Amino acid sequence: MAKETMTDFPLAAAFDEAAPRLPGSDVAWLDALRAQGISTFRAHGLPSRKVEAWRYTNLNALARAGFAAAEVDVKLAALPDGAALALDDACSIVLVNGRLRPDLSDLDRLPDGVSAEGLGDLLRRAPSRAESLIAPAPNASAGALAALNDAFLEDGLILQIEAGAKVDVPIHLVAVGVPVPGKAIAFHPRNLIVAAAGSHATFVESHIGAAQGSYFSNGLTDVRIGRGAMLTHAKFQDESAAAFHVALVRASIGEDASYDSFVLHRGAELARHEVHAAIDGSGAECRLNGAYLGTGQQHIDNTTVIEHRAPGSRSSEVFKGVLADRAHGVFQGRIVVHRDAQQTDGNQLNKTLLLSRNAEMDTKPELEIYADDVKCSHGATVGELSEMELFYLRARGIDEATARDILVSAFLSEAVSELRDETLASIFAERITGWVDARHADDAEKAA
């Protein structure tokens, strides 16, 4: 394995120093989890491109940046204005460099049927209760970066929706990265979202940077959706331009449950959003959708694995993106239909618009089917703006730059409209329009 990976990542060395300061460092199960995590990470190192799941995403820049464990004290009196999604009525919970900040959060006005607490606090107060919550599902996927998250397990959000609760106030996790001048910092937030049987809830994440500068966010979110529950999970990734954002979501979806997820990537130098969804109950539905906007030298990776483990379940994926300049996009979508998962219905679509000759997209759909009564489809396209559509708009008096903007926004609207929550969909659409307008202004400036 050593040949296939990069082992000299400074975080591996920093662990011994950091470990005694981590919450619950004297708790046996935690020690064991962290020790297992760091030993796995030391053995594998950062995944190199020889690891199949990382074939199109090169972490050399991450290795070179040499991240150290995050500082404990971060001064941040208020959130950066207008950076997080504008969810007016939401209950927001703020993480700063991976640590929960009650002073900036709405923990005192949670809607009925919702409990939210900090993982770090729980590890200190009631480590045995934390153990049962944190314990990964038997089939949970690991990997070197998930192991690193285990090793530095420290804080994050534990959100629980009571059985049967119909929560109409969205819970908004605002994760702020605050770069430390002259120092590359890393943090490893660990979140858990439990939607108990029959509950309905909306969980939204905004990942934003408080200032320009580099940091590495290595998040892991476990999502458990009980029987008949419905969870909407939307995420806005708009980290600082020099940040690295790697996030793994491990979702387990119960019988007749529904998981409707969406991600919009706009920020970060390198971003990877990876979802492993296991459909464990029959009649369940899993929707993984997303959009990505890349400029400059941004690298944006969406990797999904959907496992149909029970009969009569449905999954659908629509990922659409626009890449300009030298941006590089990756989509890897694997659908596994296990032997007992008869009457599975799975659809996957990835479409990318390249706005420059130097932009690049790698897309890899994979179907692995072990059942015989299954409907599965996948499709991928990579293309340019249609000359005929542009001409048609221009022939009606719309100038070329505006015509391009209209076509780009229209292209992305298909992915956003997959979000069933129309309010959320319009909030994401605004962010896309904002991106298109900003690019337009940039281009106008360059032309001037």
Place this chain on the structure above:
Amino acid sequence: MALLEIRNLHATVDGKPILKGIDLSIGKGEVHAIMGPNGAGKSTLSYVIAGREGYEVTDGRILFDGEDLLELEPDERACAGLFLAFQYPVEIPGVTNTTFLKTALNAQRKGRGEGELDAMQFLKFVREKAKPLGIGDDMLKRAVNVGFSGGEKKRNEVLQMAVLEPKLAVLDETDSGLDIDALKIVADGVNAMRRPDNATLVITHYQRLLDHIVPDRVHVLADGRIIKSGGKELALDLEAKGYAQFGGAAAA
């Protein structure tokens, strides 16, 4: 002064000469028709006038209301009052008809130094224009031409023309794919817009549209040249005798 003045126009597509010296003059208040066999260069002429990329003018000039049209970008030509009704209207997924029309109208109004219409003003205006064409709110809300029938697409072209009120409308085979009823609606729409200060150029293979939009002049285009011009009776003559009399390819 003529509204459109084409002089000795030569154009190539992919290096292949298609237009080989066209002269045409259309005055304000006039309707002209260009008829011709397939492959004569009818659509090329309409694209050259509208400014589509890949249609290269190698000689000659086009004056539009005294201005050198070939110097203008396609959108500038539209803002100057030129309109091309497409033979194959383009589908634009994700953009509603209303948004498209409003953006186009406001772009043109801005270009002319007029104020933009807000959403309410525009909706009232577009509904007035849409009603005689049998276009309801559902068609206005749908994505531009997506899932439209052939007749709906052509009616939608005429709606755009009615909203944009051009000085010169070029109708490229607007009759193709239309049944008699749809043809009548489209023709009535075009006729309703005729004014002493604007003009229409109807490009068609068949004479039947000219029963409804009656031309002042008819020109026969064959092998990239206008080989004969005459009054509206020339269209009837062509219908009876076909294009073979001009030595071009026979009508399909």
